[in-house]
Amino acid sequence: MYREMIRLDILFYLLISTIISIATIIYISFTVPLAFSYRQKFSSSKVNKNDITALIPVYNENVNTFKEVINSVKENGINFIVVGDGCDQPYREIVESSGGVFIGLAKNGGKRNAIREGFKYVKTPYVLLLDSDTVLPKGAIEKLSSKLDDKVVAVSPEIRVMPGKDKNVYYISEMMQRLRELSYRALQKVGSIVSLNGQCILVKTEVIRPLIESGDFKSVKLWRFTTILGDDRQITNYIYSKGYKAIVTSEVMVKTKAPDNLKGLLRQLVRWYRSNNFFLIKELTDGTLMKKGFFYAFTLLYWYTLPLLSLSNYLLYTEIVMRHILTHWNIIVKVITRDPIKFIEYVIVRRINNVFNLDPSPVTREISKLSHLSPNFYHHYFYHRHILVINQKPLDVNIIFFYYFYNFHNLVGEISTIVSIIMILTIILYTKKSFREFTIGMLAFPLMFFADIFALFTIWKQKKWSGRS
16 A cells, blocks of 8 residues: 655645635625626615714815815715814814814824714714715715615715825725725625725714714724724624614715825725724624625635735745755756756746645656556545555555545636636726726735735734824
8 A cells, every 4th residue: 555644734735725716716706796786776765965964083184185075065065063183273264164163172082082072063863974085076965865764874985096196006096996896896786895985974873873972982892902993894883783784885986085105005005904804803703794694704704814824825835845945955956057948947937836846645646657557547446444446556545535635726726717817807897997007006916915914913003093194
């Protein structure tokens, strides 16, 4: 009987990469058709504009941007309250000269605290939570309010990213937003969303008032950690926990400016991922993750565990390759010195695993030796001793299982590649960008990967919100 130990590092590498491939196939196969088949239901409900108050927290915002936001709110014909979170002029003058109410807080306490303080002055049935850099288009209030009914108590518009100082950063930010839209459309098709867009949320006041006034909103706790970020995610989860629903509508697009540079974009991403990872862990631990449905739970787990699984796989792959190099160093040196051009061809053109064979199993070698004996060598049977016999050549059953698993890993990897290409083509059609813009935008993937990894390992650093200067 032929026995050989199967290396655990390679087994784990194949296992993790197989899980990634299967999850990718499932995610893309469901997300793309669901996203493009989603159609929002028409609603004819109307809300009087006098029943809506915009609540806008501001801190260190660009003055010109802030003026544009206030003008857009005024043009939509609703009352508005601005909370200066540790800041006063020139914001007070801009607000009061436009007919709004300005509430100045002596100390900067964060966005959550600003919303909490401003909520005390909201007396209308509906409140519009609006960021100080988010411009409302004309007619936005009518369209947003028309989506509300007895079941749907909160609605957000889609976000349109506007260019900042760096066009390349804008292309990346725009790509991220479009990817988010695709996933959100798919989730809404099955009746749930991850989060309302925190830049702009129209919601029934009395539904969320208990949350806003609670200590949990001021500072969300998870074990010994707390966060003041992710207010939009918490509001969304609270709405669903009370038996209501929330939606994001594509009928309204609000503008928000992309970060001015790559550093600003990375800081924004890390802040988002810290918040999202925090709430994912919280939903896992308190058992609320599955309450929005299986597809919601699967999507979130896929989004936020994929970078960690990929990193683990890259580290395992590196260890396997380096171990192989060190073990066969003399042979590799001979190959390089004898025919360096062919070596480079194998490494670059035929991929590195054609040089460093990662399959430790003797099955491939043994079957290649035996295959000439009979065309039916795949026909096999098991003895009670758990030995597999192929043409009278016994192999350990674990080895043959490993062989089948290795081939299954290759199969799902190829299918995953195909569906990923389909996803990329879908993104090209959906974004309608030029080739240059699309290519630069694809940098969103590695940036999101590294931001998520960094955020996960620094999740306790839940800092205060910051405006633009």
